[in-house]
Amino acid sequence: MKSTRKWTAGVSCMVALSVLAGCAGNEAQPTTTPGAAGTGASGKPLEIKFFAGLYNEVPDMNNAFWTEWQKRTNTKLDMEWIPDGDLNTKLDLLLASADLPEVLAAPSAVRPTLLNAVRSGAFWDLTPFLGDMSQYPNLKNNLGKDALKYLTVDGKIYAVPRSRSRIDPGIKIRKDWLDKLNIPVPTTLDEYAAALKKIVEGDPDGNGKKDTLGLIGNEIIVKDADPSFAAGFGALDPTFDAEGGMIESRLTPQYADAVLFYKKLYDDGILSKEFAVMKKSQAEELYKTGRAASYGRSVWWDNEWETAIKKVQPEGKILNLHLKGPKGDAIELQTGVSGGYYISKKVPEAKVKELLKYFDQTASTELTDLGYYGIEGVHHTVVDGQKVLNDLGIKEVNTTSKGAGVLAYSKWGKVESASGSKAYNDAKKKEVEIFDEVGKVNPFNYTLSNTWNSTWPKYENEWKANVTKAIVGQITIDEYKAYVEKINNTPEMKKAYKEFAESYKAFNAK
Structure with missing residues (x-):
């Protein structure tokens, strides 16, 4: 069994956009087909x-x-x-x-x-x-x-x-730390930021040091949770330019508002300083070892991570938050x-x-x-x-x-943990059941544009760098917005947005 491939040096590839998953789906009525499906004419596996x-x-x-x-x-x-x-x-x-x-x-x-x-x-x-x-x-x-x-x-x-x-993804917080510091469970993004500020300025793990991290970032802001935060600012809502093109979610004015939110978290010492370079494995390890208050990943990790946290902090408990932003619920749904x-x-x-x-x-x-x-x-x-x-x-x-x-x-x-008890899973389902009703999907997980595919790789790394610069204060939010506007006004992007709009209309018409 192979675990990796020997990749030939010098093979070129297009640096491309990794689009976030999301959209509607219903639970199917299952049927079962017994027997081995893989039997060929020879009868061999x-x-x-x-x-x-x-x-x-x-x-x-x-x-x-x-x-x-x-x-x-x-x-x-x-x-x-x-x-x-x-x-x-x-x-x-x-x-x-x-x-x-x-x-x-x-x-x-x-x-x-x-x-x-x-x-x-x-x-x-x-x-x-x-x-x-x-x-x-x-x-x-x-x-x-x-x-x-x-x-x-x-x-x-x-x-x-x-x-x-x-x-699937949830914005997690350490419920036991909220209780220990007498902080109410936050219900809005502003309350969430305030709660994390109290946690990082306190000593929730009782080690005598104020070294607790707030929100762990990794691989450009907060990776898996980024669409959920963006949804709270309306960035997952279809947004159209003056010509009727549908603007890609990360280049909307609403997403710029999310960047400003991240900047405030960073300025307040809430968003981890290493957010732009930290790997997912490192972020996960920090959360599992009780170093951080908040992280964004799939709900079904909660039981495994709580078990790990309790080895060093016996009261550890994870809660997935239902937060409201200025333009919607901060919840992303998958397709x-x-x-x-x-x-x-x-x-x-x-x-x-x-x-x-x-x-x-x-x-x-x-x-x-x-x-x-x-x-x-x-x-x-x-x-x-x-x-x-x-x-x-x-x-x-x-x-x-x-x-x-x-x-x-x-x-x-x-959502359900295969290692969790029935009581645990029933409680976890109740915790997030509203997500399916109020969450939103990113339309760019199912809309297509050939022009976007060939154009966005020219800008993606530069855009990521400018997001980071805006968050850490190397450029102003207005400068970031001007940069995005410049991209959006290029002929290629306008064409891409027209194609996205046509794809969106066609998908929803069927």
């Missing part, structure tokens, strides 16, 4: 070479979980796991090299380099294979709303989805589709059909249950009707273990 994201430790493909997965699907998986922090860079290099695996698991369906590869014929058009979906009952019945629509380019379906729940599985055009047509049968089986309730909980008695036990992972389950059944199959859509899939 179907061998599949994958490129996929690694979100935990590199798994042993001969462990109990992966042995059972491959047994049930009658497959032999050759997984090339790429660490999450390097995934987009490696993906761009891979697409530029044209040395594609049989199946590529892409975390975003609108990444420019991926779209360019799709349009250049690198992947199979799955539309004629899928037909009326009658041969693929699980893909037909178990996906979120519009799942295949999100994977459509120029009217053709090029992937099957990586199903994930709409409720129910976190990218997709793309089949290389180098794969013979006969094998494409076998791969689709495999993916259909992985969208069954049977395989989805395995992906979330593993094997009963081996990875989990049932307590009060709730499957609870044991130590082996926590090690083997995780985000990475969901990286080789479609899975059925699950409303609470990124």
